[in-house]
Amino acid sequence: MPILEIDDVSVTYGSTRRLARRIGTSHVAVDHVSLQVERGQIVGVVGESGSGKSSLAKAVVGLVEPTSGEIRLSGQVIPSKRPRAVRRRMQMVFQDPSSALNPALTVGKVIVELLEIDGMGRSAARSRAVDLIDMVGLPASALDVRPGSLSGGQRQRASIARALATNPEVIVADEPTSALDVSVQATVLNLLRDFTESLGLGVLFITHDLGVVRRLCDDVAVMQKGCIVEHGRTTSIFDSPADSYTKQLLASIPTIG
């Protein structure tokens, strides 16, 4: 059974107001999308800016409410008002390293806070936080600084540590490396790959970078204007794309690697 099932999900902005719908300011950002992610698998969602990738990501983790469809986690349908425990089973890694971590709090405080919600005591939480920060390749001292003293790559690592703090089954990563230098991107991507396998996570990986998709993703879905136009194994799509939009995208990657 897939760990994450996205079944016919749509997101429409401005739809709660009848007037907005009448005069046409409501806007379909995600249009009846269905996808599955297996345990230990990374599924890429690729598409140009504005194609609805972030909206899909937010709908999956529950930051926006889908206007139709349902999301299942290990076969269980997730209610539209998510209880705290359900919310914690899916975590997100965000795109912008400068907004992903609270500038007023140390990394350690943020992680310890999430651990304590599980009922962990202060010192157990602290030592678990040290483990987590070590897992993402940062020194324990990174827990005691505010994100202002960390580089972009370090912040994304810290964000991954925070995402892992709730022991999630699914991680949604919304362009986690697109704000990083190419040299730093690789280390963050390797980290995600390692955790997917070692922790048995299901990862929905959102990107506009087909090069990253080829390196990282088992499956890929190509998104255009809110719809999925092609979906399958990464290798087969790269070898023989069926959709014309996909062919166009593939033609646009530089052929170095």
Added chain:
Amino acid sequence: MSDMTANLSTGEVVASTRTPASRLGYRIGLAIVGVAVVLAVVGPFVVAHDPYQQELMNRLAPPSGEHWLGTDALGRDVFSRLVVATRVDLGVGILGALLPFLLGTILGCVAAYFGSIWDVIVMRLTDLVLAFPVYILIITLIAVGGSGIKTLLIAFTGVGWVGYARLVRSVVLRVKNEDYISAARLGGVSHGRIMVRHLLPNVIRSSLTLLVTDVMFVLLGLASFSYLGLGIQPPTPDWGAMIADAQPYMQQQWWLIAAPGAMVALVGSGLMLIGERLDDRTY
């Protein structure tokens, strides 16, 4: 792997707009306010005379070794009264700024964070307060509640929270959409905790500046109302009332009016200098 070796302890270098002049002003401000605070806290315990003790045989005495600032029309030691007045005025001034700061910060935060009906209610309330001229509102409240510290505090709070509420609301509206707030929600952090722990630390800085300048305005307002007999009631000493009491003797015993007048001016300017510097730092 350059991100692993980057030094964790180096903070970002923030471009400085501080001039030596503003730094000097800030230090002077700190020194003045610092002295006033020390005077307010320890002064009343160490002054030689009872500020309430009348000595009718020794009225309007000039400054001397015994009475540093002479005695007033009732023969009370002016220096002791000035010291106790500093405690009263600073205390009420700080409280009169803190209460609206707290109320405004909470209401602004709730309005912006929860939005919809909360926002509408709080914003309509601020409109309502802003629609009235401040001093008319305060005088009306005094007319209803009677003069005295309690009424003044209620009046300052009722008027003063609006500035904080609007400021905090605008900052929270911006900050609440940051990814780290979403991350906290996903991690199961409650709304209350998000407001207190994740939003407020980012918000409080901008309203602290307002708080310091507000202490100044409340202090001046308090002195004015006490001067008019609407604020702190006799025999409790206070700068405004001391100025009013000293007025008939301005020609001969000028120090009676100069001393409390200088305190108002000095502490007021000191607070303004500190506030200006904090203002530079926030933006």
